[in-house]
Amino acid sequence: MRHRVDTFKVGRSSAHRRSMLANMVSSLxxxxxxxxxxxxxxAARSFAERLITIGKKGDLHRRRLAVSKLRDKGAVKKLxxxxxxxxxxxxxxxxxxxxLGKRRGDAAEMCILQLVEVAAVEEAPKKEAKVAPKKAKAEEAPKAEVKAEEAPAVEAKAEEAPKAE
Known part of the structure; x- marks a missing residue:
């Protein structure tokens, strides 16, 4: 009997499911x-959350457990x-x-799976980036006037060159 056995089968064999989840969480x-x-x-959410909990402990044994489950040393290092x-x-x-809604081809329900803290970290630099160009534009305006003054000098040099030929 399968009492209290809680596995998302996802319509795949156990080996295919383990590989798929490892690849998905590695990409995550x-x-x-x-x-x-x-x-x-x-299915990937529960797998990822277990791995993050393992990663919080941080010793060598937990790192080896994570490599055995995730199969990607680069992702484990980042974790x-x-x-x-x-x-x-x-x-x-x-x-x-x-x-997100339904996929066009087969009407499967689509979604975005994301790390909670990563979303907050990604939004913060975007706000800073918007502030920085405004200051840069204010500084660039006087430089543009200087370039406008230099432009006739460059044109004059260009006119002198054909006369020499």
């Missing part, structure tokens, strides 16, 4: 968010060095699922 850790179907996202330390004060809830 590399990029911060992925777009997938809702059923796959729910232990960058992602897991950001969640030290949080007990679970490391990911979120944002629903």
């Amino acid at each position: 850790f590399e990029h911060g968010s992925i777009q997938t179907t809702v059923v796959k996202a729910k 232990f060095d960058e992602i897991a330390p950001g969640y030290e004060g949080r007990n679970g809830g490391y990911t979120r699922i944002l629903k």
Whole structure:
């Protein structure tokens, strides 16, 4: 009997499901968010959250466990060095699922699976980037006037060159 056995089968064999989830979570850790179907996202969310909890402990044994489950040393390195330390004060809830609607081809429910803290970190530099160009534009305006004054001098030099020939 399967009492209280809670596995999203996702319509795949167990080996295919493990490989798919490992690849999805590896991409999630590399990029911060992925777009997938809702059923796959729910399966990947539980897998990713378990790995982040393993990453918070941070010792060699936990790193080897993560490599055995994720199969991507680069993603494990990023998990232990960058992602897991950001969640030290949080007990679970490391990911979120944002629903997008139905896919055009087969009407499957699509969503974005993303790391919670990564979304907050990505939005902050965008706001700073918007502020910085405004200051730069104010500084560039006087330079443009100087360039306008230099332009006739450049044209005069260009006129002298054909006369010499």
